[in-house]
Amino acid sequence: MNSAADPIARAPTDWKGAVMQRRLRRRYRAERCFRLLGLAAVVGSAAFLAVLLVAVLGNGLGGFVQTRVALPLDLPRQGIAIEPVRLRGPGANLALAAANIEGATDAAAVAAFGRGGDDLLSDSAWLTVRDAIKADPTLLVRRATIAVPAADAIDSAAKGHGEAAARARLAALEARGAISRGVNWAFLTGADSTDSTSAGIWGALKGSIYTMLVTLALAFPVGLLAALYLEEYAPRNRWTDLIEVSINNLAAVPSITFGLLGLAIFLGTMHLPRSAPLVGGLTLALMTMPVIVIAGRGAIKAVPPSIRDAALGIGASPVQVVFHHILPLALPGILTGTIIGMARALGETAPLLMIGMRAFVAAPPKGFTDPSSVLPVQIFLWSDQIDRGFVEKTSAAIIVLLLFLFAMNGIAIYLRNRFETRW
């Protein structure tokens, strides 16, 4: 063979030469740079998350704690007398309110802490007194000291904020040993209030739970069935393409548009109750359904065709193929998509404002048609308030929202692991 005539003849490659070494160094450098960039991205995201969590926790944890003032009560001397019979049964609250427990509480504060003493207590302090009397009617005939919620200013001062005057009064109270702290049950069990010391998150949390239930009950089956039909049954034609494009676009529509749609259809045409979890859930279901369809179709597409062949080959009907084989294999993916959609719906504020869920609701909803708030809207409303107490409550509500989210994700991970098939 004549190598000189060979057009691609060349000298043997010098793997140790300078050019090769330079190439090698460049390759290593590129490798290192890429890894560093990736690491930086991860560390950066983690840092942002840490800052967020620290800020929210720092601001919000105080919201779960309540400052209490020990209030000496001497109800017999104040002339409060109620027959013990009336303290039983449903009429008790009414009887106690009629007996002017509120006035007695203020009077006791003035008696104990001097003029302006009633300003040291939360507006809802008398409710604590009332509940204490209901639990222990002997308070009506003896002297006792009970811990009642402190006023917003005192509470803020106790948590290291607040004005000088409030701090001075706090110091005086502390000197008497009248200050204590405890879990803020009012926050965990109450609904919205104009007074930050009695404002609670339970109303909004319950509203969110109801809303999510409606959304899930509607969006999951509809989305799942739509995904299955489109993937497994729909003929491939122009109509199917049109539906596919529409669903993809629907998933990208700004959420406030869905709010307007909900306002027009559910409230305007169907006359469903305003501010209700039912309407909120319906509106959010419109928004979540396309997300579930898209995720579901992806998961169904990812099921290997060989499984389909195997099932068909043994004589399974198309419905049996879908429900015995495709769906179980696609379910983990579908659940992941559902949770992503639900998490988005949980944090959604704009469409709910459109259907009236920004109303001030002072009682937790008892059902799907009761007026209610939801967590993100509650956060939005509280963030507008100027009281120091509400700043804390806003962050505390964010913590509750995040915990709700983590719980939802936890359920999703559990379900996914349960249904995941090992190959």
Add this chain to the structure above:
Amino acid sequence: MNEQAKITARNVSVFYGANRAIDDVSIDIDRDNVTAFIGPSGCGKSTFLRALNRMNDTVANARVTGEIRLDGEDIYAPEMDVVQLRARVGMVFQKPNPFPKSIYENVAYGPRIHGLAAGKSQLDAIVERSLRRAGLWDEVKDRLADSGTTLSGGQQQRLCIARAIAVDPEVILMDEPCSALDPVATARIEELIHELKGRYAIVIVTHNMQQAARVSQCTAFFHLGALIEYGSTSDIFTNPREPRTRDYITGRYG
């Protein structure tokens, strides 16, 4: 009609859109023998095989013309139920494709959906008999609850054969069942085909001419969508009539 013919195909053509994949094929598949389809890649032998239990129905824009009869019944007639047809004409695929379920469930699935077992004990018996016939029972009898996908490739393919015979089909179609297996597993499957011969009509598509010579009694040679030659395996391999068959058999192309 030939009494020995389980399946008779007359003037069958298969189209994918405008593309004609099978051109006017007529063939009789013998009920007691193993029939091998051989031919170069893309010659349409798998397509024709899939026409025999209407698996092509699942391919959008596939179309079959002509006539295929199973024991005289037109399988493309409107009154033919395709689900029952596929139970009667079972299929084993190129790549072992057990369900990601337990070994037991893999075999029990077919009898269960077709209501072939009256109770748990009968189902157990069907599963055992099928696994025994597939020569897998001794290897898996202590681990029936394990996933079918934990088996080796050859075992998986025998599990798929057990799954196919669990519904007691009349015909078993095998689409290159050994192409993903090593020689030992292949030998095992070939042995199994020998044992199943006579009980079921078996059609096997294979790339491997030695395999066709070893397992089959009849051989059909396909080329470019047409059936070039069909006859007894010994004739095809020792004394082909067509020059194209001879060229393929002797390795001139393919």
